[in-house]
Amino acid sequence: MMRHDVAIVGGGCVGLSVAKHLAERTDLDVAVLEKEHHLASHQSGRNSGVLHPGFNYPPGSKKARFATEGTARMKAYCEEHDIPCEELGVLVVATDDEEEARLDELAEQAEANGVAYELLDSREAIREHEPHAEGQAAFHAPEAASVDSEQYVYALAREARELGVTVYTGYEVSQIEEAAEGYRLDTSNGRFEVPSLVNAAGLHADTLAHQVGVGEEYQVVPFRGEYYEVRPERAHLCETMIYPTPNPELPFLGVHYTRRTDGKVIVGPNAVLAFGREAYDNTDINPRELLETLTYGGFRRLLASPLMLSVAWAELNKSYRKGKFAAASQKLVPDVRAEDLEKSYAGIRAQLVSADGELVKEPLFVEREDAVHVLNAVSPGLTSSLPFGEHIAERLAAKVTV
Incomplete structure (x- = not known):
């Protein structure tokens, strides 16, 4: 039997930020x-x-609060800990009047949130930023950056250990039970x-929470996002990051281009129902999950929406038909061809869905007298991890140190 004052389940960017x-x-x-x-094996990496x-x-x-604060803090953290981080900026491209x-x-949102933009x-102004991008107008945010997320997670773990935290790897929590004093x-x-x-168990946070009667009105529905990499000799087609204009009705951004800190240009992701919480390949199936x-x-009610059903079909096509994925990519960069794209990771x-079929779009955590359950560390979870983890730590500290 091992004993500690606090157990944090999940060694991703949120769990390790809470620990730190x-x-x-x-x-x-x-x-x-x-x-x-190995750390950063799932969402955090x-x-x-x-x-x-x-x-x-x-x-x-x-x-908005966690993202704006998180971006600034992450850049400072990366500089302090020598983690690759490149402030490249992002170009959000509009292809029609709507x-x-x-x-x-x-x-308007950028103005209210204190985010720099232009x-x-x-088309000419767009091409001054991205010579191969196509659109009739664009929004440019120069503060967007690319970071090596895996190195960031390992830096958090090192810092947590230096502060006295015990980090157990290879310890899968299968059952949580309430005990006389706390949890077993x-x-x-x-x-x-x-x-x-x-x-802070990410893809499995709802399963563990349900074991102690928390968050039973929600369930994680796993959506897989697949990436392609632009062949190195064609990587000049994207110099920074090129995004489509987001649809406010959907939680998924759509296929976009990102230049990473290692110089690779990735394209994606799509957003297709995963046939398991860790089914990373479109042939992987976990029958029980x-x-x-x-x-x-909640999932059946979600798919009752004609919009969600049409999106689901389109995303499924992108997963199994490379041509459909390439066509989506060409909306932003017409010069990209299917043969330029190589399958990547x-x-x-872990998309939380409520029992009434609504996608939970805000970060969601449920507090108990002696616990905090992070049910929805929704995107931008990596960006937000430092202030979000600090917030959770403050909430728990206030409960157990009075």
Whole structure:
């Protein structure tokens, strides 16, 4: 039996940020339990690595606050810890009048959130930033950056350890039970007893929360996002980041271009239902988890929307038909051809869906007297991880150190 004051389940960017901030503020004996032997194996490492400066989020929202603060703090953190981070800027391109009107909305949000921006009103102005991009207008945010997310997670782990946190890797938490004083956690390497708990288990956070009666009105529905890489000799087609104009009705941005800190240009992701919470290939199936998704009332209600059904079909086509993926890519950069794209990696987004079929778009955590359950560390989770983790740490510290 192992004992600590606090157990944090999940060693991703949020869980490790909570650990770091908790150790900085308290004398608590903190442990992080990560089921994989390597950190950043899931959402924290399988992403585009983009720092989103906060222009795409409603003023006053948690997303806006955490993204704007998180971008600035992450850049400073990367500089302090020698983590690759390039401030490249992002170009959000409008291809028709409806999308151009939405750029004005982005500008209003950027203004309210204190995010630097520039509106470009012609094809020529766009090409001054991205010579191969195509559109009739664009929104340029110079503060957007590209970061090596895996190195960032490992830096957080090193710092947490230096502050006295015990980081257990290869410890999968299978069961959480309430005990006389706190919680009993069964793991693949033994049992833990702790007075306080933080559930930051990402793709499995809802499953663990449900074991203690928390968040039962929500369930994670896994969406896979697949990336292609532009062949090195064609990587000049994107010099920074090129994004489509977001649809406010959808939580997924759509296929876009990102130049990474290693010089590679990735294209994607799509957003297709994953047939398992860690089904990273479109041939991977976890029958139990797929059945869990398909029988969830919230998921069925979500697909009852004609918009979501049409989007689901389009995204599925991009997953199994490279030509469809290439066609989506060409809307932003017409010179890209299917043969320029090589299959790369995939990530899975832990999208929380409510029982009434609504996509939960804001960060969501549920507090108990001796616990915090992070049910929805929704995008931009990487960008927001430092202020979000600090916020969770402050909430827990206030409960257990009074």
